[in-house]
Amino acid sequence: MTIERTADLLISQAVRLNVSDIHIIPRRQDYLIKLRVHGQLTHYGNLPPIAGERLISHLKFMASMDIGEKRKPQSGSWQTHIHKTFVALRISTLPSTLSKESLVIRIFPQNHSFFLEKMSLFPKSILRLISMMSHTHGMLIFTGPTGSGKTSTIYSLAEYCSSNLNRNIITLEDPVERQSDQFLQMQVNEKAGITYQTGLKAVLRHDPDMIFVGEIRDAETAAIAVRAAMTGHLVLTSMHTRNAEGAVYRLLEFGIKPLEIEQTLIGVTAQRLVSLLCPFCGDICSKFCEGGQEMKRAAVFEILEGERLDRIIRLARESAGPKDFDHVYSLKRLIRKGIALGYISNEEYHRWIFQEKEETAPESSRVFSDKTE
Incomplete structure (x- = not known):
């Protein structure tokens, strides 16, 4: 051969x-x-x-x-x-x-699209994300580790805005992961002088309604994204933090003022993918099982908005360190709910807990990890 x-x-x-x-x-x-x-x-x-x-x-x-x-x-x-x-x-x-x-x-x-209704383990989470798309300006941050499905979620929401809300959408990515005819996509090319900073400045002059910034990696990109959100644009972006609260502290680390965060940040979403129980194989589903359900994994969303978001920003303004709130919509409680409803196995929960413990060591790098996609 x-x-x-x-x-x-x-x-x-x-x-x-x-x-x-x-x-x-x-x-x-x-x-x-x-x-x-x-x-x-x-x-x-x-x-x-x-x-x-x-x-x-x-x-x-x-x-x-x-x-x-x-x-x-x-x-x-x-x-x-x-x-x-x-x-x-x-x-x-x-x-x-x-x-x-x-x-x-x-x-x-490239031609594999995700239906918003089928992405989340709990449909109410998607409805909350869709409701945020009605904002005409502001910033929505998606957090989570590499491979947690952040980009797929943002693409699906952007396609929804393009087809249902008639928004002019421009993306700035490194690299462009999926081609779409519903919005204009721009590739970061540092050799040609197109960085996140220069590209975002050019995008702002192209009359967009919504901007998708692949990732906020440094202070200058964060400052331009916040400025775009303050000048009448809806900005969707991703960031590497361990939980939703960590995104607020990461913005502060990049030099964004608490007042600017209050005026621009609509919400923060922490996302994880969990393996679902297979109706044919049971607890341990073969990775090559093609007779099982089409969606073998689903997303679990921890959404930080409203009063909870205001409370986190207030704590950040008071220079209090990031805390793990075991609230009703935390990732841990949502995964426990999935186990109780029979969607997730106990083994999947313990595997997720083990990964979380590995991400949290040492203490100084709990929130401010700087991994790249």
């Missing part, structure tokens, strides 16, 4: 199984291939050293990357049709101590 055929089979199988990431990992005797299916890494197979190196070189060539450079990290992308599905592939390489490269492929199905 040719290396081109091997690559096509690997990617087509991954798309068929709804894989989000393909990992090609070098080892002393071979290359290990793993797939991330529904958030869990699964062993897929092994390749001999020569075949593994040729596969990585072929994938780098398809992504317009430097095949001869193996000492530096590289990134690239390309788009293709697989199983009548238009997908975008983002490639990332890292050098290892074995003088070999590790390669990861992130898969973005």
